[in-house]
Amino acid sequence: MASTLSSSAVLIGMTGCGPDPRMSVEQFIELQRRFEDKAPEPETAPPDYSAIDRLLGPYRVGPGDTMTVTFSGTDLPFAPTVTARIDREGNLSLPLVAPIKVAELELEDVDAVIKAAYVPGIVKDLSVHTEVATPETTRVLVVGAVQLPGYTRLRRTERNLVLSVVLAGGVTSDATGRTTLRRLRRPGEEWRFDLTDPEQVRAAMNLEPLENGDMIEVEASPRAVFIGGLVNAPGPLLLDPGVEVNLLQAIAAAGGLRTDITPREGTLIRRMPDGSDAMVKINLDKLAAMQSANLKLAAGDVLWVPHTVETRIQDWINRNIFLRAGATVNYNVSGIEFMNRHELQGGRAGGGSLEDSFDPFGFLLRNQALQGLSNP
Incomplete structure (x- = not known):
C-alpha cells in the first residue's frame, strides 16, 4: 500500500513542473493601471476634419435624388411645382431651360442656380424652393450588438461606418465598441475600429463611402464570467448590465470550493485592451482571510481553480x-x-x-x- 501511494505521489508530482506563467495579483493591478494611464500618442500631423465636416454638414444633393421644385412668381409659363430626378451626370432637367448642374450642392445653392437659369431670360421675377422628395440610398448590413440589426438605408451623406451604427439604433449595453467593416466588392478587405476611441472614430468617418452590400459588425462582450475547476457548480455566471462581481462572490455563486479536497490557488484569465491574455495567480487562503485583493471581475473573465499536487x-x-x-x-x-x-x-x-x-x-x-x- 505504501509503495502504491508513493508511486502515485511521484507521478502526480511530475506533472506541471515547468515555470509558472502566471503573474501575481500585485503585478496584475500594476498592469491594469498602466493600461488606464496610457497617454495617447502625440499626432505627427494636423488632423484632417474635412471629410467629417462634409458628413455632418448640410445635405448635398447628388445623382439619383428625386427633387421637388416649387416656383413662385407672376405669369409663370410652366407649372408651379415640378418633380425631377438628378441624372448620373448630376444634372437636373426642368422646363424651358437646359439641364442644370446641381450635384454636390446644398439646397440653398440649388435654389440659387435654378433661379439664375430662369431670371431674367425667361421670367423677370421668380422665387424658387427645392427639397429632396426621395433621396438615393445605399443599403448596408449592420449586425451584432446594435438595437436594430439588419439592412440599414443610408443617404448620400450618411454612407460611413459611424452613422450606419447610429441609424441602426445605436449600440446595445453589451457592445465592446470594436467594429469591423467588410467590403462586399473587395473580398478579404477588412477594417477594424474601436468606436470608444475618438481618434478611431475620426479614422472611420474618413473612409471611402460605403457601398451597397457592405457589412458592419459590432462586437458584443460576453455578459458572463466563467468559473470552473475545483468548485461545486462550475459554469458561466451571467451578469446584468452594470453589475459588478468580485472573486469571492464568483466562487460563492459557483457553489463554493470542493470540500473533499483542499484547493489553495486559482487562476484568473482576462483579455487585456491590447488583445493579450493576462493570467493571474490567486492565493485562495489569503483571499478568504482578506489578506489579498478581492479583484473585481469583468465580463468575459475566466476564473479557474486548478488541481495542484496536493x-x-x-x-x-x-x-x-x-x-x-x-x-x-x-x-x-x-x-x-x-x-x-x-x-x-x-x-x-x-x-x-x-x-x-x-x-x-x-x-x-x-x-x-x-x-x-x-x-x-
Missing part, C-alpha cells in the same frame, strides 16, 4: 483509500461507495451504513489524516 493526492486517496481511527482499509471499489452500499454489507437491517455505525465522525478524521499527509 489536491491530486487528496483526490487519489478519496477514490482509493479510506482512513478511519488510524486503520487503513483497501478495497476494489471507491471507499465511500463501498461503505454505503447496502447490498455489499450483507443487507443489514436498521438502515444507515458502516460509516454511520462505527465512525460517525469518520469524515473529520479522514480530513485530519489528509492534512497530515500533505503537511509532513
Whole structure:
C-alpha cells in the first residue's frame, strides 16, 4: 500500500513542473493601471476634419435624388411645382431651360442656380424652393450588438461606418465598441475600429463611402464570467448590465470550493485592451482571510481553480483509500461507495451504513489524516 501511494505521489508530482506563467495579483493591478494611464500618442500631423465636416454638414444633393421644385412668381409659363430626378451626370432637367448642374450642392445653392437659369431670360421675377422628395440610398448590413440589426438605408451623406451604427439604433449595453467593416466588392478587405476611441472614430468617418452590400459588425462582450475547476457548480455566471462581481462572490455563486479536497490557488484569465491574455495567480487562503485583493471581475473573465499536487493526492486517496481511527482499509471499489452500499454489507437491517455505525465522525478524521499527509 505504501509503495502504491508513493508511486502515485511521484507521478502526480511530475506533472506541471515547468515555470509558472502566471503573474501575481500585485503585478496584475500594476498592469491594469498602466493600461488606464496610457497617454495617447502625440499626432505627427494636423488632423484632417474635412471629410467629417462634409458628413455632418448640410445635405448635398447628388445623382439619383428625386427633387421637388416649387416656383413662385407672376405669369409663370410652366407649372408651379415640378418633380425631377438628378441624372448620373448630376444634372437636373426642368422646363424651358437646359439641364442644370446641381450635384454636390446644398439646397440653398440649388435654389440659387435654378433661379439664375430662369431670371431674367425667361421670367423677370421668380422665387424658387427645392427639397429632396426621395433621396438615393445605399443599403448596408449592420449586425451584432446594435438595437436594430439588419439592412440599414443610408443617404448620400450618411454612407460611413459611424452613422450606419447610429441609424441602426445605436449600440446595445453589451457592445465592446470594436467594429469591423467588410467590403462586399473587395473580398478579404477588412477594417477594424474601436468606436470608444475618438481618434478611431475620426479614422472611420474618413473612409471611402460605403457601398451597397457592405457589412458592419459590432462586437458584443460576453455578459458572463466563467468559473470552473475545483468548485461545486462550475459554469458561466451571467451578469446584468452594470453589475459588478468580485472573486469571492464568483466562487460563492459557483457553489463554493470542493470540500473533499483542499484547493489553495486559482487562476484568473482576462483579455487585456491590447488583445493579450493576462493570467493571474490567486492565493485562495489569503483571499478568504482578506489578506489579498478581492479583484473585481469583468465580463468575459475566466476564473479557474486548478488541481495542484496536493489536491491530486487528496483526490487519489478519496477514490482509493479510506482512513478511519488510524486503520487503513483497501478495497476494489471507491471507499465511500463501498461503505454505503447496502447490498455489499450483507443487507443489514436498521438502515444507515458502516460509516454511520462505527465512525460517525469518520469524515473529520479522514480530513485530519489528509492534512497530515500533505503537511509532513
